[in-house]
Amino acid sequence: MARKPCDSSQEADVRKGPWTLEEDLILINYITNHGEGVWNSLAKAAGLKRTGKSCRLRWLNYLRPDVRRGNITTEEQLLIMELHAKWGNRWAKIAKNLPGRTDNEIKNYWRTRIQKHMKQANQNNFQQQSSSEEITDQAATINTSQVFGMAHHEPMETYFPPINSYMVHHNNLEPFPNTYLPPTTTCQSSFDNVYWSMEDFWSMQLLNRD
Template structure:
C-alpha cells in the first residue's frame, strides 16, 4: 500500500530476502511513479515485458492489477453514490458475482472495488437487515440518513464528481489526504 511509509515495506522486503526477486505486497510510491511514467511514455502492452522493461521487480500480473485498480487516471475510488449502489445491487441480482461485467456498467469503477464494496457493505448489511426487514436496499439507504453528529466537510478528489455528504461511508479515508493518484496526474511526472 502506498500510504505505508515506504521504509516499512522495504524493511519487510529486505528481511524476507525479496530484494532481488519478485516483489510482492504493497506498492511503493517509487514503483507507482515508474509504472505511471512507463505507461505514459510507452502505453500498455504485454504486462510481463512492461514490468521487465520498466525495471519493476513485479510480475506483469501485479503491474496490471495495480494499474487497473489504482493508477489509471480515470479510476474513481470511494464515494459510491446511492445511484451506483442501486445499480450494483440491481446488476448483482441479475448477474451474480460477475464483478467485471458489473464494473463495466459503472464508469471509473473497478471490479475489485465493487467486489469489496459488495462484501463489506451490502452483503453484511443485507444479511443483518434480513433479520429485521424484507428490504435490505431500503435498510441501507435508511442508514445513510444524516445522523445527529456533526457533518464532516468533504471534497471531491476529482472536480465534477457528485458528492453526497450525507453518506456515512462515503467519506474519503484520512489517508487519502496523504497523497493520491490524483496528485500524480496533477503533477504530470512524465512531462
C-alpha cells in the same frame, strides 16, 4: 491494509506486497510514455521487480487516471445491487457499468457493506417472522421512500430496503430480483472523500511532459 513485502532470498528478484511510491511513479511514468499492455515485458522494461500481473493489477485498480476514488454514491450502490441481482458475482461485468470503479472495489464493497447488511437484515427478518405469521406484499418489495428518500450523510444502513426484500440464494444472501426498483432518484452524490488522489501524480506527469 497492505501486505508485508516479501523479502525471501529465493524470490529476491520478484517483489510482493504493498507498492511503494517510487514503484508507483515508475509504473505511471513508463505507461505514460509507452502505453499499457504486455505486462510481463512492461514490468521488465520499466525496471520493476514485479510480475506483470502485479503491475496490471496495480495500474487497473489504483493508478489509472480515470480510477474514481472515494465513497460509493447511493446511485452507484443501487446500481451495484441491481446488477448483482441480475448477474451475480460477475464483478468485472458490473464494474463496466460503473465508470471509474474497479471490479476489486465493487467486490470489496459488496462483501464488506452490502452482504454484511443483508446478513444482519436476514437475522432481523428471521426474528420478525417468528413473531408474525403473515408476510405482506408490501414487505416483499423495496420501500421506496426508505431507499430513495435518503440523505447522503446518514449511515448506509438507513438506505436499505425492508428485510423481507432479500432471499437466501446459493449460500449467499442476494437481493430478491423482482423487487428491485430502478434508481430513478436524483440523490446528491457524496464525493467528500478524504482519500489521497492519484490526480496529484497525473498533474505532475502532465507538467513534466514536454
